[in-house]
Amino acid sequence: MGTRSIKQVTVVGTGVIGNGWAARFLSQGYDVIATDPAPGAEERMRLSVQRAWPALEKMGLAAGASKDRLRFEPDLAKAVAVADLIQENAPEREELKRRLLAEIDRHAKPDAIIASSTSGLMPSTLQADCIRPERVIVAHPFNPVYLIPLVEVVGGEKTAPEVVAVAEQFYQSIQMKPLVVSAEIEGHVADRLMEAIWREALHIVNDGIATTEEVDAAIIYGPGLRWALMGPFLTLHLAGGEQGMRHMLEQFGPALKLPWTKLEAPELTEDLRNQVIAGCERQTAGHSIAGLEVRRDSFLIELQRLLEKYWPGANLNGNI
């Protein structure tokens, strides 16, 4: 943990991501303070933590963990004043986040770490208005935050390397897999990959090639089964026979020049928007979102146990 110890955590902004962070922190035995100016935020947050709790119990709670160790504090200054780490989850608008982070920076303890959950913005941009920019980082999680282990940790030009190292250890200590990304880039790493598949999926629907159900099926029963275990590179490495990736690049390298993807994002027209929404609602007809979340969560727990069982040495730095 370096020279700092993180004991008190504050969550700023309590949408799906902020609530997910709160549930994860609580399950790991932390006291959590949360703040959000929206009416009804506290009630929604407590409901959200309650829904996540059975999954977290299955994953295993830390000693002393309790969902009652959550305190809601409407005043931002008070909410961040006592925190060792502040996790910011405001809407994804640059000017809003910059202003909010500067305000957090003014009220936080001098050595508190300020982490933004931004999916796309760069830490150098976000820390620009802070008095102590050296303790500002990006720590980008994935929904559901209380179960998905990946968190991308990125420092800005003015971030102290020690802060990145402490944050990495902290996220590891709460059962996450921090991926420290040394280069600042819009969308970090995972969202760039997700965005690529997302844009292509939107084109396929927009062009009438396949429905959302069919696109999802084309992933679920095909590449998705392999990516969960191996990611895009190892998947191809194992598809290349004994010669592995070498053979794949010889055989499929030339396909990079073929028109196999649409290379620009489609216009998100009213029509496309409606097709995509209707498709998803059709696929889940007769199920509540809450019910689907419970199924998803149970699956994710067992899938992660499977990953652990079959790819036990896998980690972000070492070999398989």
Added chain:
Amino acid sequence: MGTRSIKQVTVVGTGVIGNGWAARFLSQGYDVIATDPAPGAEERMRLSVQRAWPALEKMGLAAGASKDRLRFEPDLAKAVAVADLIQENAPEREELKRRLLAEIDRHAKPDAIIASSTSGLMPSTLQADCIRPERVIVAHPFNPVYLIPLVEVVGGEKTAPEVVAVAEQFYQSIQMKPLVVSAEIEGHVADRLMEAIWREALHIVNDGIATTEEVDAAIIYGPGLRWALMGPFLTLHLAGGEQGMRHMLEQFGPALKLPWTKLEAPELTEDLRNQVIAGCERQTAGHSIAGLEVRRDSFLIELQRLLEKYWPGANLNGNI
């Protein structure tokens, strides 16, 4: 099965994909004939089937299934003459596949179905030189073919609809999930999605943002966990809270205009090629491909059982 019954299957071309088909057909109780002009093809194929067999035994063999019901026939004309369905798996070169399919067409029974495993070419192109183009389709599988259930079935301009219907039922009967794609398009559906992520992953490595290990980790511990269960659309639908996809499009629709992906494929330079190969070899240091395949296969079996357990109603046409 319509008016036709598929009893005898012939596999033309015995690389990784052809051998995977042979193993799946055998495990489902079929007699399989295989042909390939390459020296040593028969030996490699039998070894490959033998390696796949323990996984297939775990999945469950059909009554009477045996890996000894494989016959190798070096003469193409003889190999295809008695088949009800011929699965072609030659290298991905248009002129080669066209010539080969025309030759298969000349020697096959008039009502035999000829299915090409092509990952990118369109059936209208492939059937152009055939005397009976109406029985030529694309049936594109995914590695490992003996375990991954997805197969994309596509007819060309001259394909009889009845042939597509019979093929769909046949692939279903051998425990696959056929996705009938009504529009012809380069790369069909799944490979377009894979190619999008693949191109972006290559850019990330090429630009020095992350290594192959880190890219794989960014999928395995993040989006990959969700895609295996839900595909890209439902994943976002469930990330949007109660409003689902509607909320996601409002919140992240504008990101389609941001430079979150590189929109053209990178030059596959010697340097990039080497980075990618070295990365994969580093990730698997100390493991044989065969050993990794065994682990992957066991995982895939359990993962598919998980999918069945948690998303039981999921299929290509209906609701979840």
